[in-house]
Amino acid sequence: MGFDILSLALIFCARVLDVSIGTFRIILVSRGFRNIAPFLGFFEVLIWITALGHVIKNLNGPVSYVVYAAGFATGTFIGMKLDSLISIGYQSxxxxxTEKVTALPLTLREEGFGITTVTGRGMKGEVMLIYTTVPRxxxxxxxxxxxxxxxxSFITIEDVRSYKSGFVSSGGFMSTLGRGAVKRK
Structure with a gap:
């Protein structure tokens, strides 16, 4: 039983590429960047059909199934890494x-971050809450x-799907990609 190494490599690479695109597309949609998703989806499916066609041609070899699955797993990993490298979107x-007087709000403002402070009561007394929304x-x-x-300090970080007015520090081109779908008026 001979295996065509070139076909197996094509199956693997096609799956890595289409699943990476798919993973990244889903992440973008979940963050509100819907403008680019159909474009990415077109290429994702085009590549997927190519990979599937090569698997069907090699039905007699279970190696092609393993290569197909390995490409899927690798593509998922690469898609998630791509998301963390590009850092599109905003987070709150x-x-x-617990410090009543702190340089933190002033320093954050001096660094160009818009913040809101609120005094609250925690388990052990008075606390200061600082809210900010920034590019990822x-x-x-x-x-x-x-x-x-x-x-x-206790810190929580959440993804932002959309925001309306207020001050959000600029993150450059990549943070505004598809901004029409993110910033609400």
């Missing part, structure tokens, strides 16, 4: 600190500032 951070690629910078100034 909720920072809770700037979240790491905010976390570094918080770690430096208030290392014991």
């Amino acid at each position: 951070l909720r920072i809770i600190t 690629k700037k979240v790491k910078h905010v976390l570094e500032i918080v770690q430096e100034l208030e290392p014991n």
Whole structure:
């Protein structure tokens, strides 16, 4: 039983490519970037049909099934990595600190982040809540500032599907890709 190495390589690469595109497409849709999804979906299915055609030609070899599945798994991994590398979209951070007087709000504002502060009551007394919405690629910078100034803060991070008015720091081209579907007026 001979295997056509070129066909197996094509099956694997096609699955990696189409599943990477599919994973990334689903992530974009879930974040509200719907403008680009149909375009990506077209190429995803075109590549998938090519891969499936090669698998059907090699029905006598279970190796092609394994290669097909391995391409799927690899494509899923690459799609998720692509999402974290490109960092499209926005995230909201909720920072809770027990310090009554802190340099954190001032520092975040000086760094260009729009923030809202609220005084609240936690389990052990008064707390300060700081809310901000930033491009995903700037979240790491905010976390570094918080770690430096208030290392014991409690922080939650959530994806933002849409927002309406207010001040959101600019994230450049990639954070505004498909912004018409994200920013609500």
